[in-house]
Amino acid sequence: MSRSAFLEYVLKRFTEDGWSLDARVGRAVLDGEFTRGQIVCAKTLYRYVDLGLFGIRNHNLPEKLKRKSTKHRSRINKKKLGRSTPERPREIESREKFGHWECDLVLGAKTRDKQALLTLAERKSREFPMLPIANKTSGCVMEAIKQLQETYSEHFSDVFKTITTDNGSEFADLSELEKMADTLVYYAHSYTSCDKETVERHNGLIRRFIPKGKRIDNFTGQQISDVETWCNCLPRKVLGYKTPDEIFEEEIDRIYQATA
Numbered sequence: 223m224s225r226s227a228f229l230e231y232v233l234k235r236f237t238e239d240g241w242s243l244d245a246r247v248g249r250a251v252l253d254g255e256f257t258r259g260q261i262v263c264a265k266t267l268y269r270y271v272d273l274g275l276f277g278i279r280n281h282n283l284p285e286k287l288k289r290k291s292t293k294h295r296s297r298i299n300k301k302k303l304g305r306s307t308p309e310r311p312r313e314i315e316s317r318e319k320f321g322h323w324e325c326d327l328v329l330g331a332k333t334r335d336k337q338a339l340l341t342l343a344e345r346k347s348r349e350f351p352m353l354p355i356a357n358k359t360s361g362c363v364m365e366a367i368k369q370l371q372e373t374y375s376e377h378f379s380d381v382f383k384t385i386t387t388d389n390g391s392e393f394a395d396l397s398e399l400e401k402m403a404d405t406l407v408y409y410a411h412s413y414t415s416c417d418k419e420t421v422e423r424h425n426g427l428i429r430r431f432i433p434k435g436k437r438i439d440n441f442t443g444q445q446i447s448d449v450e451t452w453c454n455c456l457p458r459k460v461l462g463y464k465t466p467d468e469i470f471e472e473e474i475d476r477i478y479q480a481t482a
Contacts, residue, residue: 228260232267233277240430241456242283243267248463304397307386307410307417314384320346320473321383324418327358327392328425330438337439339446340366341428342385343421347469348458350424352450354438360395367399379404380477386410386418427453 232246239246244264250256262270270276271283314322321344328339340353340363353369355362371378386408387393397407410417431449432441454470457463 225260225262228256228262229276231256232262236278240452243271243278244459245457245463248459249457252457252463304407304409307408310384310386310408314345314386317345319383320344321381322346323382323385324421325385325387325393325396326418326421326425327363327390328352328428328432328438329358330432330434330436330440336437338362339428339432339438341421341425343418343424344466344470345420347473348420348424348461348466349470350421350450350453350466352428352446352453354443354446358392360392363392364395364398367396371403377477377481380481381474384408388418424453427456 228250231250232243235241235246236243241249247261247264247267250261251258267276268283271278271280313319323342323344325340325342328341330336330338336357338355338358340355341350342353343350351370353366355366370382374381382403382405384406385396385399387396387410389409389411393409397409399405399407428449431445431452432438438446454467455465457465461469
């Protein structure tokens, strides 16, 4: 099999899956679909794109779009909702331990009574659930969290050891979770998105499918589920080109086997 066959494969899968070129190359190596000699490295593929030698253009590569830098501002007299991110254990920062989550809201049309998505990202596996909620109120957020509690039952505190979020009013009741489980909740400081960069990065992936300004309730439950599946089945370089789903299932199996 020649390198041209690999290029055709990458082009076809890029179009059908929407994966980055790097993810497609890394997964091909991991799965053993091609030999090393047949594979064109990601750096070369991106150079082909720059030179117009490939059937893909730079505007088709979301990861190559320049991101606008934002200035960090500080807000005084902001109500403290609970313990802050500087109090988080070091193991959360290292991403070596499973069970540490970040959460956020993704809004469509910015009105209080419209549907939103509660998004969560597990820092080690990058697993990314998306939970539709009726509106961006603290009550709706807590209803969604309680649904997760019902799903994982007695294992909830093993799966959700900590949750980091921002100090918006929609998360004001989240610290109440500590009274119902062994889960600890941490609040990021204003305008410090780096404290929950994993979920912020994944929210950017959602915007490929649900653009800003579009009402969330215009999308069916199946469409939202399809976006979630795409995110969790996307091979990641940081995971050795495994997918979040694969890593997450391994960790869930360990938890259930340990308590069997």
